[in-house]
Amino acid sequence: MSLVLDHVTLTYPDGDGRLTALDDVSLTVPKGTLTAVVGPSGSGKSSLLAVAATLIAPDSGRVAVDGTETTGLDRAALTALRRDRIGIVFQQPNLLPSLTAVEQLQVMAHLDGRAPRGALPRALELLDAVGLRDQAARRPHQLSGGQRQRVNIARALMNDPTVLLVDEPTSALDHERGAAVLDLLTTLTHQRATATVLVTHDRTHLTAVDQVAEVHDGRLTVPAATV
Numbered sequence: 001m002s003l004v005l006d007h008v009t010l011t012y013p014d015g016d017g018r019l020t021a022l023d024d025v026s027l028t029v030p031k032g033t034l035t036a037v038v039g040p041s042g043s044g045k046s047s048l049l050a051v052a053a054t055l056i057a058p059d060s061g062r063v064a065v066d067g068t069e070t071t072g073l074d075r076a077a078l079t080a081l082r083r084d085r086i087g088i089v090f091q092q093p094n095l096l097p098s099l100t101a102v103e104q105l106q107v108m109a110h111l112d113g114r115a116p117r118g119a120l121p122r123a124l125e126l127l128d129a130v131g132l133r134d135q136a137a138r139r140p141h142q143l144s145g146g147q148r149q150r151v152n153i154a155r156a157l158m159n160d161p162t163v164l165l166v167d168e169p170t171s172a173l174d175h176e177r178g179a180a181v182l183d184l185l186t187t188l189t190h191q192r193a194t195a196t197v198l199v200t201h202d203r204t205h206l207t208a209v210d211q212v213a214e215v216h217d218g219r220l221t222v223p224a225a226t227v
């Protein structure tokens, strides 16, 4: 199992008390499958993604990424785990304005301090996988919103993550482009055997996902196993 959340509870300070953002949440996402997490605003979706990304430690419960238990890992170990095993696609493609599409990906290979040998062929291969091989030399302002989101997705795959976490990828896109991005995520999940979690409040495009989990007031339910 590539991503396991086991009885995870997360609270935030709230005035004199605590607000429970995740309430005893358990979720398992096997490799090569896509789980959509749906729920209304404020239900806990972003908190779930942040805990899965090991950006926030839960108050209690267990998070395991690609077989590694994250509880008790120090900051350096968590940073390395995120760098090597986790890809994150944020809602807004936060691309660097001055870099071309292929450079947005290549820069990922520089971040861990290793010589980016093989970074260019890999970046081009990933741009090809997201249908943008011929846009490799374009800068963000020369790309459409949907194309920018594809670059964003390709970039998250640069380090060959096991776990892919995606936050509302279709919110800035029209219906057709949103559906295309979801199709692409489904295909990449199967091809690259990632354990993918997609957070969304929009159920329209969810027909092809492997599992839909619903979150309400921090409580997660997975209707009759769909994986």
Ligand SMILES: Nc1ncnc2c1ncn2[C@@H]1O[C@H](COP(=O)(O)OP(=O)(O)OP(=O)(O)O)[C@@H](O)[C@H]1O
Residues within 6 Å of the ligand: 012, 013, 019, 020, 021, 039, 040, 041, 042, 043, 044, 045, 046, 047, 048, 201
């Ligand atoms: N840093 C924080 N400090 C205190 N409370 C927080 C913090 N972050 C989120 N919350 C609260 O935790 C609950 C869950 O928030 P979360 O952002 O996870 O929901 P969400 O489902 O992602 O919402 P949205 O769809 O609007 O992004 C909400 O009640 C929110 O107000």
